[in-house]
Amino acid sequence: MFDHIIPTTTTADAQTALTIHAVTPAGFGKWLESQSDIHKSWIEANRFEGKRGTSLLLPSNDGKAASVVLGFENDAKSVWDFAALVSALPKGTYQFDATVTSDDELCERAMLGLYLGGYRFDRYRKIDAPQASFVRPANKAADRAENTARGIALTRDLINVPANDMGPVELAAAAQTLADEFSATITTIVGDDLETQNYPSIYAVGKGSDRAPRLIDMHWGDENAPRVTLVGKGVCFDTGGYDLKPASNMLLMKKDMGGAAQVLGLARMIMAAQLPVRLRVLIPAVENMVSGNAFRPSDIINTRKGVTVEVGNTDAEGRLVLSDALTEAASEDPEILLDFATLTGAARVALGLGLPALFSNNDDLANALQNTGIEMGDPMWRLPLWDDYRPMLESKIADTNNISSGPFGGAIIAALFLDRFAKGAKAWAHIDLMAWNPAGTPGRPEGGEAQGIRAAFKVISDRYGK
Known part of the structure; x- marks a missing residue:
């Protein structure tokens, strides 16, 4: 299983473990007053002030390590305060004091910080x-x-694996491994069968690669339970097609299946927690390559919904493969339909790399995702499905174009394109994300990143898990 490298904790004898005292900056002065003269002197000598994310090893009378003090803020970002401990502390075994273990919410954040602080991609x-x-x-x-x-x-692992080892076949294999672990059922429609089974848009985008496109379809849970469906963009590498990306823009395109990685990570959380839902995961897995069989600008392709699309740009391929998957997902009228996709540079221009753009046809779902995300430190920010922009997708010879007639509002235009194919879902949300950390910080190393799935899991759990 891809997640084999994360655990850093142990059930070592608590009698020999050094205690970690977690102290907020506001409470640091009072805590310091209760310390021994030796510790006060040591803290002063090291100029330790209890700032968030900083720690100090405290000595015993004989000069050996006695305990640790950690500065943290008791808020959503404290996950990363605790993550900093993993690399900061020397070899040894440690345990939290009652400040952490007696507080259910804080304990969860602290332990999550330790796990993520120990994450490393060492394949x-x-x-x-x-x-x-x-x-x-x-x-x-x-x-x-x-x-x-x-x-x-x-x-993270799925995103970090380069495209030569994470093509459509390998992505499907990762989904199969996850399905096997939790006794889910999975089917995969491959290559020409996509066309015969009416997934023409997925087929059109993926047929230019010698690694056949496919639709991964996973089911889990009681068939009579509320339906929760996840759709993830699985473009395993994106050259841009005939609208070829410049080399600098292609360097990170192994992460263009980041949406697929998000939904598999979220699905794992849901299944491991045994939430009482009927879960479905749909991943169109393709490569967008240049070849004699690749789709071209100005081609007109069909979709599962029967909507014809003029290809204004082959580098706007993600919305095309998602259109077929969303049409199938919405056909079951799920209670919640979420799609995750590394879809537009425009969303990054608007909100930066660390704040995914959120679009939704349902205010309750959108508010829950945004508010929960902010509360948990897993943020996303809602942008509008602005109806006045819909005419910008018009085509003179097809039902729609896949890009706008103008240069502005690109993230909204892409979401409006998807909205047409998500009709039928009671509540749909589209998350346009980066799925990548450009620089490493404690618990968040440079590389593939999960964005929005902690918040989504909490929303689903709160709604159906009680």
Whole structure:
């Protein structure tokens, strides 16, 4: 399983573990007053002030390590304060004090920080594991943290694998492995069968590669339970097609299946938590390549919905493959339909790399996702499905174009294109995300990243898990 590398905790004997005292900056002064003269002097000598994400090893009378003090803020971002511990502490075994373990929400954030702080992608080169190990509290908060961390690690791993080892076949194999772990059922429609089974848009985009396109379709849970459907863009590499990307823009295109990675990570969380839902995961897995069989600008392609699309730009391929998957997803009238996609540079221009754009046809779902995301430190920000822009997708010879007639509002235009194919879902949300950390910070190393799935899991769990 891809997430095998995340656990950093151990059930070592708590009697020998060094205690981690977690202290907020506001409470640092009072905590310091209760410390021994030796610790006060040591803290002063090291100019430690209890700032968030900073830690200090405290000595015993004989000069050996006695305990640790960590500065943290008791807010959504405290996950990353705790993540910093993993690489900061020397070899040894550590455990949190009651400040953390007695607070269910804080304990979950702390343990999630430790798990993510220990994440490393070592498939292609040896990376030394963190030296510190941590006692895992025997509570549900730690269980929840591990479940979340495994979903995030799966997402990160899938994105980090380069396209030569993560094509449509390998992405389908990763989905099959996940399905096997949780006794889900999975079917895959491959190559020419996509055309015969009426997934013409997926086929049109993927047929230019010698690695056949496919639609991955996974089902799990009670058929009579509320339907939750996840759709993820699985473009395993995107050259831009005949509208070829410049070399600099192609360097990160192994991450263009980041949407697929998100939904597999989220699906893992849902299945491991045994949420009482009928889960469906749909992933159109393709490569957008240049070849004699590749689709071209000005081609007109059909879609599963019967809507004809004029190809204004072959580099706007993600919305094309999603159109067929969303049409199939919406046909079951799910209670919640979420799609994740590394879809537009325009969303990154508008909101930056760390804030996915959220679009929805349902205010309750949109508000829940945005508010929960902000509360949890897994943010996304809603942009409008602005009806006045719909005419910008008009084509003179097809039902629609896949791009706008103008240069502005690109993320909204893409969402409006998808909205046409999501009709039928009671509540649909589209998350346009980066799926990548450009620089490493504690718990968030440079590379593939999960964005929005913690928030989505919480919304689904709160709605159906009680």
